Amino acid sequence: MESPWDELTLAFSRTSMFPFFDIAHYLVSLMAMKRQPGAVTVAWKNPFSSWFTAMLHCFGGGILSCILLAEPPVRFLANNTNILLASSIWYIIFFCPCDLVCQAYSFLPVQLLAAGMKEVTRTWKIVGGVTHANSYYKNGWIVMIAIGWARGAGGTIITNFEQLIKGTWKPEADEWLKMSYPSKVTLLGSVMFTFQHTKHLAISKHNLMFFYTVFLVATKITMMLTETSTVSFAPFEDALGRMLFGCHQRFSPRVKKNETKSNGTGSSTSKPTADASDKLKKKHSKKTE
Amino acid sequence: MDLLSALSLGELALSFSRVPLFPVFDLSYFIVSILYLKYEPGAVELSRRHPVASWLCAMLHCFGSYILADLLLGEPLIDYFSNNSSVLLASAIWYLIFFCPLDLFYKCVCFLPVKLIFVAMKEVVRVRKIAVGIHHAHHHYHHGWFVMIATGWVKGSGVTLMSNVEQLLRGVWKPETNEILHMSFPTKASLYGAVLFTLQQTRWLPISKASLIFIFTMFMVSCKVFLTATHSHGSPFDVLEGYMCPMLFGEGCGDDHHDNHGSQGTSHGDSQGALHSPLPSKSKEELSEGSRKKKSKKVD
Numbered sequence: 001m002e003s004p005w006d007e008l009t010l011a012f013s014r015t016s017m018f019p020f021f022d023i024a025h026y027l028v029s030l031m032a033m034k035r036q037p038g039a040v041t042v043a044w045k046n047p048f049s050s051w052f053t054a055m056l057h058c059f060g061g062g063i064l065s066c067i068l069l070a071e072p073p074v075r076f077l078a079n080n081t082n083i084l085l086a087s088s089i090w091y092i093i094f095f096c097p098c099d100l101v102c103q104a105y106s107f108l109p110v111q112l113l114a115a116g117m118k119e120v121t122r123t124w125k126i127v128g129g130v131t132h133a134n135s136y137y138k139n140g141w142i143v144m145i146a147i148g149w150a151r152g153a154g155g156t157i158i159t160n161f162e163q164l165i166k167g168t169w170k171p172e173a174d175e176w177l178k179m180s181y182p183s184k185v186t187l188l189g190s191v192m193f194t195f196q197h198t199k200h201l202a203i204s205k206h207n208l209m210f211f212y213t214v215f216l217v218a219t220k221i222t223m224m225l226t227e228t229s230t231v232s233f234a235p236f237e238d239a240l241g242r243m244l245f246g247c248h249q250r251f252s253p254r255v256k257k258n259e260t261k262s263n264g265t266g267s268s269t270s271k272p273t274a275d276a277s278d279k280l281k282k283k284h285s286k287k288t289e
Numbered sequence: 290m291d292l293l294s295a296l297s298l299g300e301l302a303l304s305f306s307r308v309p310l311f312p313v314f315d316l317s318y319f320i321v322s323i324l325y326l327k328y329e330p331g332a333v334e335l336s337r338r339h340p341v342a343s344w345l346c347a348m349l350h351c352f353g354s355y356i357l358a359d360l361l362l363g364e365p366l367i368d369y370f371s372n373n374s375s376v377l378l379a380s381a382i383w384y385l386i387f388f389c390p391l392d393l394f395y396k397c398v399c400f401l402p403v404k405l406i407f408v409a410m411k412e413v414v415r416v417r418k419i420a421v422g423i424h425h426a427h428h429h430y431h432h433g434w435f436v437m438i439a440t441g442w443v444k445g446s447g448v449t450l451m452s453n454v455e456q457l458l459r460g461v462w463k464p465e466t467n468e469i470l471h472m473s474f475p476t477k478a479s480l481y482g483a484v485l486f487t488l489q490q491t492r493w494l495p496i497s498k499a500s501l502i503f504i505f506t507m508f509m510v511s512c513k514v515f516l517t518a519t520h521s522h523g524s525p526f527d528v529l530e531g532y533m534c535p536m537l538f539g540e541g542c543g544d545d546h547h548d549n550h551g552s553q554g555t556s557h558g559d560s561q562g563a564l565h566s567p568l569p570s571k572s573k574e575e576l577s578e579g580s581r582k583k584k585s586k587k588v589d
Binding site: 067068069070136137139140141142143146147164178179241244245 | 336339340341359365371373462
């Protein structure tokens with residue numbers, strides 16, 4: 001019973017990402033990029049700029065982790081085969097006659113397969129980031145978590161930054177700060193793999209990789225099938241948030257009043273009450289809906 | 290008698306410069322830094338809605354100086370985060386300041402005498418950071434004056450120099466406001482301090498490092514405590530700058546903007562002067578340049 005299972009997970013954890021999973025990752029990332037308004041016209045007008053954005057979409061996480069660890073950010077260019085692969089996929093997606101690839105991709109099972117395979121690469125990236133950071137800092141588990149997270153989900157930060165510099169996107173408070181579902185999941189995975197690496201979590205690495213990947217793929221596919229963007233974490237997060245940060249809000253109106261009396265920083269402190277009541281209102285309106 | 294007092298003063302400075310920073314002084318540094326974060330408009334709201342972003346902001350406020358210095362010297366940006374205990378301490382303080390029941394911790398810290406103590410201790414850390422930063426840069430570049438000054442400056446002024454990034458993290462994007470355009474007192478003082486420590490490091494200033502740390506700390510503590518106690522945003526350098534700037538950069542720098550550039554230029558001029566030629570001739574040169582400018586203005 002024990003050994004076949006172990007063999008299975010071990011074999012799974014030794015799967016090479018290179019040809020197929022990487023292709024799925026590039027495909028999903030670049031299709032997401034193509035859905036952004038204006039991406040296609042940019043590709044026709046200025047192919048090089050579009051290509052560069054595509055590379056950032058594909059290799060963003062690695063670039064961010066290189067920046068954080070003071071390694072050359074263009075290191076990803078050294079991996080010729082991956083660059084060629086990503087470039088050819090970019091070319092096919094944007095310039096294929098009759099948009100054949102896009103039409104094929106809009107077929108749901110293909111989408112599901114590609115998204116599932118992309119989630120597999122995420123696990124591998126997190127593990128790679130954690131072990132890489134561990135080679136620099138033996139006891140720096142905060143660094144390990146951060147690098148794992150950067151590898152797995154840092155791409156969005158890089159692409160957002162690129163858009164900011166281009167001027168096509170202005171940081172609205174909410175869009176920038178709200179952690180998307182992938183980044184939350186990646187953070188969770190990064191924490192787990194770090195604790196596994198520092199032996200605080202009594203589970204072997206290949207088992208953890210297997211379970212985490214299954215979890216990722218399952219949630220992703222259910223999300224795509226039910227077409228919701230935020231699932232599975234909401235109740236848990238709510239409870240945690242209430243426990244850690246929420247016990248304050250019950251007291252907040254009284255406290256804030258006292259505070260505005262006692263010192264002059266009324267403008268900054270009176271906001272939270274309004275905010276809290278806003279939130280309550282929102283919740284109420286949600287319930288009534 | 291005189292010698293004895295000097296000796297004891299030197300010993301005092303030496304022992305002062307060897308006081309370990311970690312638990313107490315670092316604690317007060319974190320408290321004051323995160324307090325300033327809480328004063329920013331919208332920070333409390335942010336912490337309720339996006340705790341992670343707020344935490345990252347707090348970390349930038351606490352460790353911004355290390356991150357910037359690492360960026361300048363090409364070391365891993367995330368280097369300082371391997372000090373688990375410091376990061377945990379800062380996180381705990383962030384949590385207490387923002388989410389303590391009844392805001393008790395915040396109120397205690399904001400009580401003026403307590404706050405003054407913390408502010409004074411923060412200045413101790415600042416001066417020590419400048420000294421360490423310059424030593425570190427000197428280790429990399431033995432004759433890199435400007436590298437040393439820049440590293441010391443960045444270490445001293447910390448997050449204020451990367452305020453744009455920090456604002457971006459809070460969802461505010463205002464590229465038109467910039468610390469370099471409107472330098473506050475700590476930033477200027479760090480710059481001057483960095484120049485002084487650089488001169489000391491390269492042995493142009495005949496004074497031991499310990500006593501320089503002691504003197505500069507006393508200066509910073511007294512200034513900053515005075516400024517905090519009186520709630521003023523001015524700086525003791527204003528008088529000096531008002532005198533120097535018209536001399537160096539001609540008239541018409543009454544407004545804040547020019548003033549600041551003036552101060553930056555002055556210090557660089559100082560260091561250059563010490564490098565190449567004695568100071569007076571340099572300032573004379575600049576003086577004559579200023580008068581030439583004035584003349585050309587008149588002609589215009």
